[in-house]
Amino acid sequence: MRQPIPDKPLNKVLLKPRFRKKMAIGKAELLLKIKEALKKENHPYRTKLVGNHLVIDVPKLEETFWSPQLHAEVIEEHNRTIVKGIFGPKPQVWTFFMFIHFAVAVAFVVFLVMAYTQYSLKQDYKFAMIMCFAMPVIWILLYVGGQIGKKKSHKQLVELDSFFRKL
Numbered sequence: 001m002r003q004p005i006p007d008k009p010l011n012k013v014l015l016k017p018r019f020r021k022k023m024a025i026g027k028a029e030l031l032l033k034i035k036e037a038l039k040k041e042n043h044p045y046r047t048k049l050v051g052n053h054l055v056i057d058v059p060k061l062e063e064t065f066w067s068p069q070l071h072a073e074v075i076e077e078h079n080r081t082i083v084k085g086i087f088g089p090k091p092q093v094w095t096f097f098m099f100i101h102f103a104v105a106v107a108f109v110v111f112l113v114m115a116y117t118q119y120s121l122k123q124d125y126k127f128a129m130i131m132c133f134a135m136p137v138i139w140i141l142l143y144v145g146g147q148i149g150k151k152k153s154h155k156q157l158v159e160l161d162s163f164f165r166k167l
Contacts, residue, residue, distance in 0.1 A: 016087060
């Protein structure tokens, strides 16, 4: 199976793989070409082009909780046109995961303070310490869950990538 993004070791770890490609044509010309290709081509993907940002979603009927989304941006850097892209879950899923990560981090700090306070007062602090050790385990489980979701959506990610490359 062709890799959807440059085969960099970092992208195997990241939950939101990314790519960067230098283009031979100008920014305005490339954006016009993409806009025309999206209009004339009959495709099932949901697309949105706003300014120099392009968002491509999988078809509504194939969409699952883990379905990826491609966000590409066309920029000009040092008189060169560059397309930067990032594959990731829908913003709602990503926000939900970040909220849970934040809640786990806050809980870790709360239990750490609780353990220190109980230790200072010479009270039993075993529960607070157990929870302090549980929070990193929960964080690791969240990361593993994200990686499982990334693997489940790999086929759709490859399809999004091949559609984008045809544009």
